[in-house]
Amino acid sequence: xxxxxxxxxxxxxxxxxxxxxxxxxxxxxxxxxxxxxxxxxxxxxxxxxxxxxxxxxxxxxxxxxxxxxxxxxxxxxxxxxxxxxxxxxxxxxxxxxxxxxxxxxxxxxxxxxxxxxxxxxxxxxxxxxxxxxxxxxxxxxxxxxxxxxxxxxxxxxxxxxxxxxxxxxxxxxxxxxxxxxxxxxxxxxxxxxxxxxxxxxxxxxxxxxxxxxxxxxxxxxxxxx
Numbered sequence: 001x002x003x004x005x006x007x008x009x010x011x012x013x014x015x016x017x018x019x020x021x022x023x024x025x026x027x028x029x030x031x032x033x034x035x036x037x038x039x040x041x042x043x044x045x046x047x048x049x050x051x052x053x054x055x056x057x058x059x060x061x062x063x064x065x066x067x068x069x070x071x072x073x074x075x076x077x078x079x080x081x082x083x084x085x086x087x088x089x090x091x092x093x094x095x096x097x098x099x100x101x102x103x104x105x106x107x108x109x110x111x112x113x114x115x116x117x118x119x120x121x122x123x124x125x126x127x128x129x130x131x132x133x134x135x136x137x138x139x140x141x142x143x144x145x146x147x148x149x150x151x152x153x154x155x156x157x158x159x160x161x162x163x164x165x166x167x168x169x170x171x172x173x174x175x176x177x178x179x180x181x182x183x184x185x186x187x188x189x190x191x192x193x194x195x196x197x198x199x200x201x202x203x204x205x206x207x208x209x210x211x212x213x214x215x216x217x218x219x220x221x222x223x224x225x
Contacts (some may be wrong), residue, residue: 064199065158069096072222073157077103080213081146090216094154103144112144118151146212149184156188157216159202175200185209196221 073092079085091102097117104111110126114136123131123139133139137147152162159178161167171180173193177200180189187208194203201221207214 062199065160065201068158068199068223070094070224072220073218074220075216075218078215079144079146081211084145086144086146092157099150099154114139146214148207148212148214149186152184152186152188153207156183156190156205156207157202157218159190159193159200194218194221197223197225199223 071092071094073090073094075090075092076087077090078087087106089102089104089106091100091104093100099114099116101114102111103113105126112126113124115122115124116136119134121133121136121139123133123136123143125131125143131139131143136150141147149162152165155162161170161178161181161183165184167181167183169180169182170178173179175193177193178190180187182188187206189206190202190204191206192202192204193200201218201223203218205214205216205218207216
């Protein structure tokens with residue numbers, strides 16, 4: 001209960017990192033966004049290390065999940081960075097290596113758009129600046145004050161570990177789906193799976209490293225027929 005009270009206090013005093021929008025006073029996040037953030041926090045798993053399983057217990061993920069390279073995701077993202085918080089609507093369109101991600105902040109506070117592929121990324125900021133980099137995390141950190149490993153998230157959002165990167169403490173549910181793992185310095189917990197066509201895909205994710213906590217609620221999955 002103490003942690004929940006601290007969460008409420010943190011939410012009620014949300015402020016964007018200084019690069020978010022210079023010269024604009026902070027506006028209160030809408031009540032619905034607060035409820036989403038609070039509920040996501042309440043359902044987040046404990047922050048201690050998850051139980052590990054021997055490598056022999058690993059179950060091979062559905063090949064279809066790795067073959068899923070085209071999708072559209074609509075959802076809500078909440079980010080906590082120390083005593084600062086941020087929420088946005090997420091629109092993510094993926095077409096093999098090409099992606100377009102829109103982060104739409106509440107109350108007309110602007111949209112950030114990332115487009116690119118595995119080699120280069122472009123950001124259009126809320127004040128229409130156009131920025132280029134090879135690493136999307138670099139652009140997110142410089143302009144929003146937080147970052148995520150997008151190369152990993154591209155797989156985590158499908159319920160998969162990122163190939164070629166060591167993953168540890170992997171936990172599966174009774175259906176053989178990953179519910180918890182450690183990878184590239186991130187703890188990734190998949191709190192819910194939803195049906196999307198013929199696939200089971202994550203509907204709620206919790207991601208945390210030593211600096212940032214992200215909670216993603218997927219409201220809609222679109223996959224090829």
